[in-house]
Amino acid sequence: MNDTKEKNSKLVHSPFALFPSVVPKDCFELACKLAPVFNLLAFRLSNCPEYLLKHLEALTTIDEFSGKLVLLYKETVQHFGRQPQPYQLGILRSDYFIDVLKEKSTLKQIELNTIASSFAALGQRVAEWHQVARSLFDKSQANDGELPPIRNVQNFVEAMKEAHTIYDDAESRILFVVQPNERNTYDQEMIRWELWKQFGIKSLRRTLREIEEQVDHSRLPEKLILVSCNERIPISVVYFRAGYSPDDYPSEQEWNARKIIEWSDSIKCPSLGLHLVGMKKIQQVLSEPGEVEQFLQDRPEDAALVRSCFAEQHSMEPSVQQFAVELAQAHPNDYVLKPQREGGGNNLYGDRMLQLINRASKEELSGYVLMKLLRPKDYSNYLVRNGVASFGKCISELGIFGIFLSSDDNELIINRSMGHLLRTKWTRQEDGGVAAGNAFLDSPLLTS
Template sequence: MASDEKKNKHGQLKTIIPLPMPKEELQELVEVTKDWALMHGAAMRSKSNFCEDSLNFAPFVLLPSPFPRKEFNRAVEMQIILNELMHKVAHNQSFLTSSLQETVLVDDFTGKLFKIYETIQDEGVTQPLSLGLIRSDIMLETDCNNPGKKCKAHAPYCCWKQVEVNTIASGFGWLGPASGLIHRFVLERLGLTDKLKDLPENHALKGLCEGMVEAWKIYGNNEAVIMFVIEDISYNICDQRFHEFEIQKINRNTKVIRRNLTQIAQTGKLSASNELIVEDYTVAVVYYRAGYEPGHYHSQKEWDARLLIERSQAIKCPSIQYHLAGTKKVQQALAKSGALEMFLSDKKKIEEVRGVFTGLYSLDFDELGDQAVRMAIESPERFVLKPQREGGGNNIYGDQIRDAILKIKENKERAAWILMDRIQPPIIQGYIVRPGGQKNLEVSELVSELGIFGLIIGDSTNIMINRQVGHMLRTKTASANEAGVAAGAGALDSPYLVD
């Protein structure tokens, strides 16, 4: 059976054309597409061979991966409900406090973030508005019979489940749309123009940047800038610079500056009216592309800079409460029975959101926590063990879960982790093209992960803007645990919608 006809046991996610492709055609297509990607900014700085002046193309999947149209549309439609939910969670002090109370005691990083949050709450919030640029990550699920997942299967390939919602540094606003452009080029090159209609439009970059410009306008000072808070070295540079260029395109008067937390610590201060001043700039909007992991804070100075920003009038993306609302612990707390009802009043919305949660289990020191510990030891392959971290590479999978749990079982640190059902996405076929002169490209078994972008602006009582603004698809080899593109396993992809 040709592999495009091969129905994996979970469904009919057929490749867009039969694979493998004829060797010579493949080779030529790969060569030209690599150049196209590089010359259109679907690129990154190399980690292994770093040079500020050069780029590598980002790893990409040669052909768009099939994704069920119905599930794609459902994810797109649900984004504004998830935006609203995250916004309300971020503004509920008692929920954030009770959800994180055990975690902040044992996880130093979350503890420090929480301390900033408490300080701001005690002092009084200077800037009531938050800018949320959210990315909700999902995977198709094939394992619907698992009791923790409780989904109503849309046979044959089931439904999708939420991996997590990112509220800080939600990347791929550029590389998401860029992947769709790569695939448009590839399909045209192959003469498959009839299939272009099944590649959904993707205006993530524009939508996210419009959000930043909108926030900048609300701030109301034409001289003030948007400040990107960046890492010391930005490997994923295209995904940041294209935001900057797009902002300039939307409004040429909106200036962007890029600074790391150390630089902000050196010159940052508050004016008499709590405006954020960095060097000689007044900052209207702070957009974090760093600050989500401990390594970005080299010393207390960087933490002081974070607090300074929070104390200021600048509109933050995200504000500290949004950052906390995006923690894995809060995600797990939201999956507890009765939690969603505190934030959403519409029964249908509640049911829809609950339907996308997979089993999430606390490891707190109580009856339920003990139960989760036992489950993880008995069948580690069914779960993912997660700390309160962002940026990829921190989760634990498979047998290593058992070892990790056995180590922390009696230790108070166990409350810093959550356990989550492992989603089993359908396997698809495709080619992953990577930089570095790869030879003999073979068809691989792959799995995809869709991210939907949301934009929300509002304060504790009022939501002014709530939109879904685009998507990104990342694909990895089926045997890899995580899909981080910069980290190595993942590759840029875009959905080819199938019925």
């Protein structure tokens, strides 16, 4: 990784755990079983603009960034009646803690990421390293257990290849939408390399601003064609590794690029509707009785499984806000306040949460969600950053990747678990996120 987002940054190794961390096998298998169910749920939600707008439209007056995304989605739906490109590619990651309550391990979802679900490639590298580490180093660290097979990158590029093939343009390429001075370039480059090595599919990287500057306006809104070095490049699939943070939209150029992409016939990963499904507000609404069930009416057992992994969550909307506020004030160390943001480092805990609650208006608070803090079991491990290994108590967050590809008749051509990722942090660390500088790449050691 690059050590900073500055142009003169230097390369450093990704932070990693020296040994794999223990994960109960039954919890891991349940998380893998849930991946295609969450894929289906997210897909059906993404095709229900009435539902998304009903619960997200209030953000347009209280959260400038989230509100702009919602307004663009509303404009798109009103203009086209549906998503301009009926085919959708979804690469999701559902993140979990293994909550320990009365000595019983229970899988509980932290969030569902629907855009820029990262570290599939570097996570696989760390898992492969752990296979070696267990045979080379201190056997006392090699606890009894098994390392599950991992094919993140292979599954990733196979799904991308299918979407690219469906677009059916021999001259087209896959576009990676990236941040300027991206720190995590190499996680992305491993995927681009595999696309070329396995299938001969070319790809390119562009920021939102570069897309807006290079687009062929004569073919808009239908076709997304970039002009670079006198070459006209049709785009088959747009894979977002940017666009989830206010920092990604410093000007109207970036917002215009997002609209150009959304209104084109390129296959989006994700579409704007699928992006909005990952909002914290939608996660909170789905935790309410009957909400998941209405989207999985044909699969009641799956709906029950999904509900079993939900953590306690509370709306901060003005009509019910007082209950959540009093709960947070009475138990500040048992709850976390979550804004509508992705990328790590955004949540508020303890004193910082109380400070915001005490000074913010009802309207400002309504853009947040209150969630019960989960209590995963801690383990000892060596965590390595910048060549220095430190030993201590850690907790881990399990991520399961899911992939789906939908057809033009609202069916899923592909729907499966793609792979896994484990991120570990010190027990004293509140927020997670490898890119945010708080967590370390790891892999699960499955135990009974």
